[in-house]
Amino acid sequence: MSTGTLFADAPFLDVANPAFSLRSAPVRAARARSWYARTPYGLAVLRHKEMGELLTHEALIQGSHAWPALNGVTGGVFADWWNKSILVTEGDDHWRLRRLVNPAFSPKIVKTLMGDFERIANDLADGFIDRGACDFMAEFADPYAARVLCLLLGLPESEAPFILRTSATMGLALGVNFPNLVDEIEAATVELGGFISEVLKAREADPGDDILSVMVQARDEGDRLSHEELWNLALMLAFAGVDTTRNQLGLGMSMFADHPGQWEALAADPSLDMAAATEVMRMRPTITWVSREATRDFDYGGITIPRGTVLHLYSESAGTDPAVMADAPFDITGKRPRNYGFGGGVHHCLGNLVARNDMAVAYRVLSARMTSPVVGEGATWLADSGNTGPIALPITFAPR
Secondary structure, three states: OOOOOOOOOOOEOOOOOOOOOOOOHHHHHHHHHOOEEEEOOEEEEOOHHHHHHHHOOOOEEEOHHHHHHHOOOOOOHHHHHHOOOOOOOOHHHHHHHHHHHHHHHOHHHHHHHHHHHHHHHHHHHHOOHHHOEEEHHHHHHHHHHHHHHHHHHOOOHHHHHHHHHHHHHHHHHHOOOHHHHHHHHHHHHHHHHHHHHHHHHHHHHOOOOOHHHHHHOOOEOOEOOOHHHHHHHHHHHHHHHHHHHHHHHHHHHHHHHHOHHHHHHHHHOHHHHHHHHHHHHHHOOOEOEEEEEEOOOEEEOOEEEOOOOEEEEEHHHHHOOHHHHOOOOOOOOOOOOOOOOOOOHHHOOOOHHHHHHHHHHHHHHHHHHEOOOEEOOOOEEOOOOOEOOEEEOEEEOOEO
């Protein structure tokens, strides 16, 4: 639902413009003036307190189902898959899927993956560390995220380039340029979806010990996931697991380049690796907003929010809200209130434990092998709204 002039006294943010940044002065000014703002997509929620409360509000459901339609995409393979995904499923259906899938992402299983995360990170670093320079996205973040995903699906790492190419193209659907890229996104969804179908058939016939195999074998009081549900979940794992991880790693490296002392702090104390991943997501989350939709009219924060209103809860704006964070700078040694980079409530990111750990390992391994990065000329970026991150990130450093 477009807010139009419904809340005419609220600030307006033109976030549909690809040149608009969700970290810009207009967003900061709007946050100082009001907890919410109008946008072409609905209401933006700008403050930490309100984001935390609205993530779990009983009158709100996941709003991401509306994203394709908001961009004029009402049919096609991507929209059909998206609208049946666990991301937008509600009520008992959602709880059932989470109950069956949760064991695949347990701390015990994630712990068994840590050695492989380190192996992949060191192997990639070996390829450029002696040069003292690399394109961080092309030479580390992209292949690291794709090889980790192959690990989760039980695939040979040689499939990583294919997984990266197709999932990265699908990921463009979560940016503000979605309407202009529909054909490419559709083709990538068909290609990756067909590949996942073949992988799933193999896992159903002969399960291994990877996360997809755990999902195939999941049982709860006789209940199990159907083939269609498994396909949908596996495609979501490939789509979200690669795109968000690679973008978040690139955003983190850019933050460390701006704060070299923090990189050196991590190198001196590797136990700060998880704190580093968390602090990066507070200050520079790749998922810049989390969506909810009103199922009924309800009163909140001095306004009446009509049924059907879509709210975009801004993760970075909440994570840097001075009312809660004061003027807290980027600091991996500090104690912070919770940030909402992985969402919250019923739809809290299912794979967050995997994502936190694979990012933490990457930062720890790299900080041990190179001095703080310096970003060079030629860096290019996705739009700073929707899902964001570097496209290319040339860096220089000194090997340790």
